[in-house]
Structure formats: C-alpha cells, structure tokens
Amino acid sequence: MDAATSGTEDKTPHRFHRSLSGLGVIILTLSVLSPGVSIFVSGASILQQAGTGSVIAFLIGAVVCYCQTALIAELGAAYPTAGYDYAAIGHAMGDWAGATTYIATLINMPVFLNLSAIGIAIYLAPFGIPLSATMITFITIATVTALAMLNIRANEMLTGIFMLIEFAALLLVAAIGVWHAQPDAAVCVLNPVHLDNGVWIAASIGIIGIAVNNSSWALAGASQALMFSEDMKRPETIGRIILIAFLLTVFFEIAPVFGTIVGAHDLKAVLANDAPFETFLGQYLPAFLLKLVSLSIAIAIFNACLAGFVGLGRTVFSMGRTELFTAPINHALTRLTRRTDAPWVALLLLGTSTALATYIPLTAKLLLLSGSTTILTIFYVLGVYIGRRSGRTGARYRTPLFPLIPLLGVGIVIGEAVVLWLDAETGRKSLFICAGAYLLAFCYYRFVLMRRPGGWKMRGPDDIDALVARDVVDA
Template sequence: MPDPSSSPAPSPSDQRSTPALRRGLKVLGTLLITLSAISPASSVFIIAPGVVAQAGSGAFWSFALAAVVGVFMAFVYAELASAYPLSGGEYAIVGRTLGKLPGFVTLGLLMVTQLLIIAVIALGVGTYLEVLIPGLPGPLVAAVTTAGATVLAIFDVKLNAWITGVFLVIELIALAVVSALGLFDPARPLGELLTNPVAATDGVVGPAAIGLISAAAAVAIFSYNGYGSAVYFGEETSNAHRGIARAILWALAITVASELIPVTAVLMGAPSLEDLFAAENMMSYFVTAQAGSTVNTIISLAVALAILNAVLAIILITSRMVFSTGRDAAWPGNISRNLAAIHPRTGTPWIATLVTGAFATLLCFVDKDFLLVVTATSIVAVYAALCLAVLNGRRNRSTAHAAYRMPLFPVAPVLALVALAYVVWQNAMDPVIGRPSLIITAGIAVVSALYYLLVLRRRGAWELRGPEDES
C-alpha cells in the first residue's frame, strides 16, 4: 500500500523544470550561518536576563536542563535532516513522514513566526546602539537593518556564509570577554550556584525554588533554539545527507558552550547578586561593574552587530522556506512560480528573499509585545511535530535511508515530548504572554489546515518537491 504522505512522482519534464539551488556550501559555511541565526550573544544579553530574573542564580540549572532537552531535539533534527536535507525545512520533513495535512499546518506556523521573529530580533539593534546615539527610533532602525540585510541575502550564499562568519567571530569574542570578567574574578564559587541557588522574590533574595528553576528552563530552551536551521541549506551543502546532521550537532554543542559559560560567569562574578537581580539591564550592570563603561559600550556595539548578523542569517533561512513553498505550488500559479525563481548569477532564491525581507521590514513597525505573543509558543508545536515525525518515520520506514541514526531511540523524542508538554503547561499558566500565544498558535494551525483542506487538496496542486538528486 503506498504511503499517503508521498507525492506523485513528477514527470521527466516536471523534473527538468524543478528549480534547483546551487550547491556551493561546505559544512563549515552551513554551520556559520546556523550559529549566526541562533546568535548566542543575543540570547545571553536579551533572553538570559529573563531567566535570571525568574530563577536567580538557579539560572545555571535552568540552562543546564535546557541543554539536555536541546540534545534530545538535536538528535531528532539530525536524523530527520539526514533523511530529508531540504530547503523547506521542518514542513517538508513533516509532510513526508506524517502526511501532507500536518506538513502544511507546520508550514503555516513557520510562515507566520519566521517572518515575525525577524522583526522581533531587528528591534533589538536600536536598543544596543543607543549607547552611542541616545534616542534612536527603534522601529526605523530595525526596518533599515532588515532592508539592508535583505539586499545582502540576495548575493551568493558562500559570500553570506563568510560575512556571517566574520560577524560571528566578533560576537564570540564579546562573549569570551564577558566570561573572562566573571571566571577570572569570581565573587562566589561555582559550588554555591550548584548547591545553594538563590532568587529574588518581591525584592527579597532567598533560596530559589525548584519550581522556579524548572519554569525558567522552559525559557532557556528557546535561547538555544535554531540549531536545526542547518537543514534549510541542505540543497546548497555538499554531501548534505551526512553533513547537515554534523552541522546540527556541532551547532548545538557550540551554542550551549557559548551561552552557558557566560551566564555562569555572570552569576559567579557579579559583585552583588541583589544588585544584579534588581538591575534594569543585568548584563550592562555586570560588565560596567567589572570593567567600566568603555568596555560596556564596546560590548553593546558587538551585541548590536550580533543582532544584525542574526537578522541576515534568519532572512537567508526564511527565504529558503518561502522558495520551497513556491516550488511545491502552495500558492496560486504566478505567485508560486515567482517565489521559486532562482537568480541566474547568484544561484539564490532572489524573489523569495525580497518578499521575505519586505514583509519583515513592514513588521518592524508592529507593536513588539504583539509580535512576542504571536511567536512565543509556535516552536513548541513544531518541535512536537518533529518528535512525532521521527517516531513515525521509523515506523513506516519513510526515514529508512537516513545517513544518521540517533542513539538510544526512542528515548530522545519521547523525553522531548514530555519536556514540551511541561512547557505548554507553563505557558498555559501565564495569562500575559503564554496563554494568549497558545491560543494564537492554535488559531494559525486551524487556518492552515482549512486552507489545505479547502483549497490545496481540492485542486491537487501541492506537491512536495525537492532537488533532482533528492533520495
């Protein structure tokens, strides 16, 4: 009996006309772009303070627990990506392993959140540039940043890999400086963080409850998110079936080290935990206290550069997904054909890139709190779909050709699903962001399902395509 999730084989003429990206990346180039999209410095300076505010010095355990979940999900991503290293990313994988309806729902979630997350990240540029130019209009700075990154993203992917690589080195140097400030001049030993974590409750510092640490781990999980983005460059990476899995695993390892070490250093080196917890900008407080305002200014500029780099990398990633939707004929004829266009000289999906950048630039003028609510929990649904995809792929053998097989299967996807269920519960308890975000995520999923059932399935046009050499 044929697998219902598989697409009809295209005719030879269809295969010849299928747009193909140029394989110009080595695994290193893919890794550089992936790490730039994760942007460890942005996570440390923007997300980590939220974890510390919630869990106090217990944030060390929050990030450590999140790293364990990250390992589980990296195993899931690596196995699926080695089977289907496609520019469509998660939706292309879910569609081939769970079926077209779950695949299109995954696409709907990603289309909305990927475009919005570019704006969310770009809005951070102005915050860190204010150390030089006070009073900068944040939305305008974000829009200019996004538009400039879009222009760069049209050029050859190898060039962009090196651009992101140079920016990434600057970002990692800044994190190394922050780490050195705390590790070489500690105010408290590591053992105190391990055995006696404290947190501020109503301004009073006391023992950090296990519940607080666990709840903060739900936030820390997302600070590591992005290692699976390597799959989007599967059609542009040499020996992708093996190389993408390596890129994903290396991206997680480097991300964990480059985030957990600086966070630990700040918690060990802060002159006063009470002042750290109460600071409006925790990282600026720490750097200024340890090294002075000049170093803080330099670090702030490095963070602004890291955010710009992340915007460029995420536009590169999102445009590949948008290109794939055009190739798969997810939209009316002319729209799909244009989105699937490949620039003859650069070999990049140039129209999909321009469309991605244009939408993201406009979204920079939308209220940031609204953007956060919309994007906060959709990745949970995508992670859950991938866990189910890897389980079903083993069952129906749709991933039997995968070049990478995770160890101790099915431990990773099962435990990851348990952790994700906990994250959903934590979000349901949050009436400000978490609960509304869950409702919006469910709404996007319903609208996506209706579009597939009422439009795409009826006209039978949506085909899950890949490059001509797809296994």
C-alpha cells in the same frame, strides 16, 4: 541561473548550487540562531527570573533542547531541503503534515526576524545615533535584504566575521567571571536564590521550571541548518552538522551565564538590573570597553538578521517550488538571480513583511511565537515514530536511545504546555492562537490544495527527491 527561464525548467523542481561545506553551514547556522542575541537579550530575563538558579536552568534546558534537536536531526537528515523542518516533517508523516506546518508558521518568519531587527536600536543607543528606533529597524531590514542577495559563499564569509566578534564578547564575559570567581560561587550555583523585591529568597521549583522552558527556547535553533542544506556539497551529513551547531551553542550560551553568576562581586546589583550582563561587565571594565561590548551585541543582532534572511528566503523559495500558492505567486517565489542564486522575489517579500511587522504590538508577536515551538515538537516526536516505522527516516542519522528520546519529547511537550497554560496572560493565549493557526492551515491543505486537479504533493530539489525515493524503496 534564473529558475524560471524556460518552460522546461518551470516543470522541474528548482534547487541551489551545492557549494557550502559543513563548516560553512555551521557558521551560517550559529549566525542565525545567535548565541549572543539569546544571552544578552533572552538570557537577561532568565537571570532576573531565576537568579543564581540560571546556571542549573540552562543545564537542564540544554538536555531538553537536545531531545528536540536530536529528533529534528533525524527528520532533517532524511529529507535535507531548504523547506526546513516543515518539509522534513512532511516527508516523514505525509504531505498533509508538511503543508500544515508550512502554512501555520508562515507569519512567524517576518515576526521572528523583526524581533531581532528592533533590538539593534537598543544597543546602538550609547553611540547617540540621531535616528529613531523605528528608522534604525527599517534601515537594518533594508540593509540585510540587500546583503542577502549576495552569493551564499559571500554571506558565509561576512557572517563568519561578525560571528567571531559575537563569540569574543561572550567569551569575554565568561573569562572575566571565572577570573574573578567569588568565594561563595559554588554555594550560589548549587543553592539557587533569586531577588524578590530586593530580598534574597530560595528559587522554587516553579521558578526554575519556567527558567528551564525559557532557556531551552534560548538554546534552540540548530535545526535552522536545514535551511542551508540545499547549498551543501554533502547534504547527507546535515544530521551531524545540526548536533555540532547545538553543542557549540550550549557552550557559548552557558559559559557567560556561569561567569556572571560566579564572578559578580555585587550579585544583587547585577540581578536587579534590566541589563545584568552589562552591569556585570561594568564592575570590571571601563566605559569605553562597555561601548564596544554594546557594539558587538548590535553586530550579533545584525548578523542574526542577515543569516536569517538568507535561510528563510530559501524556505519561502521552497514554498513556491512545492506550489503552496497560486501559480503566479509560485512562479515569482522560485525566481533566482543569475549571478548569485539568490531567491530575490522571496527576499523582497520577506523584507517587506518584516518591516511591516514593526507595527505589530510586542504582545501579539510573543503570542504568535511562544506556543509554536511546543506544537512543532509534537510533530517532531510523531515524525520520528512514524518515519522509523515506514523506513523514511533513520538511514543517515538516527536519534540516539530510541525510543527513549521520543518519549522524553512527549514529556517535554507536556511540560511546555503546562508552563504555557499557567501563564494566563501570554502562554495560554499563545497555545490557543497557535493551535488555531495549525487547524486553519490543515483546512487550507484539505479544502484548497487537495481540491486541485490531481491533488497536491510536496516537492523538493530533484536530486534529494530521487535519493529519498530510492531509500524508501530499499527500506
């Protein structure tokens, strides 16, 4: 339906038709977080950085990421809406927290999507496409914007097919590595070393620590299932869905890292190359198969962009529904196509801003993104503590080992902040920039939203708002 076809509809919160199963949400979530992109892009730098310590770094990173994921699973299960973790935080902590996180991370959406889109040109290079990298990026963004207008069930099927191709490439790397496991493989994994100017040296705790931080970031993203929760038939199960998506991500990311380290017959050549996974596969596969692997990586990136547009388009829709902006903008953002329930204005806005983000320098993009996760983790920890005490969270999914996991979350925040602070070139600047963004966002809430007649209150889909209100009363 069109969400703004009548005056009556304009006065009530809008929502999407509930047509997705839990499996459908898992498919879309794994597509947008894309283990393939994380490994072949982010994982490559981790391998170069930590060497054979990458396996240990990913295992520890999985524990770190689990703590963050378990926290947001509890918050999201208590308020499963397209508003993503921002709305879940606002439900647990108060409207101010929801508005602050919504606004502070607004610019991150097109930047995040653009970083994925520009990677496609790199992996299409072996095919000699006569287009510039910028043009390929623009074509990718235009294509995924158009496809995101389809019914979400159609996107579930499309992303599912692409996801199978992506997983096949990851399993290929893992299987080849295990099949060709070297005699000293266990020693390499248990006694981490990395290359320094072509010489093997022991990987220090600092090196492993930075790799743990980066690998936990590469494994993150299961909470993006929340973006599709308004389309779920049973949104109350979203907490478990998030954990299932996380476990699958851990397997499909760690397996190829392990396979590469234990199976390379020339490990020095692999770790010295900017494309370690492709170099590893080149030791065992003919050139034409390597091209197919490059194509599968490009498909994985495209799939991540498509699923990201579908999910984040819904999050932008939810910003309009909760009236974060002026009335005309809010009205436009909540318009849905009649046939597919796609938030077409939100998607067009997202597509345009993602294309424009191509002209933002890479350094600036990293500054905007790298510190944001650390600050959000603070909200996760506080959200679970406050939500449990007020009875707003914990009814449908409870973070295990409470309060141990939130306490570990405090340690994670401190560790991530220290790692970012030690990186004077990017990390430290990112902390200041992201903290400034959150401060400005709070000021927007305090001096703009709260000065409206009657103030401002976060809104979600009518059925979820009614359900959580009943749960809070019962608690």
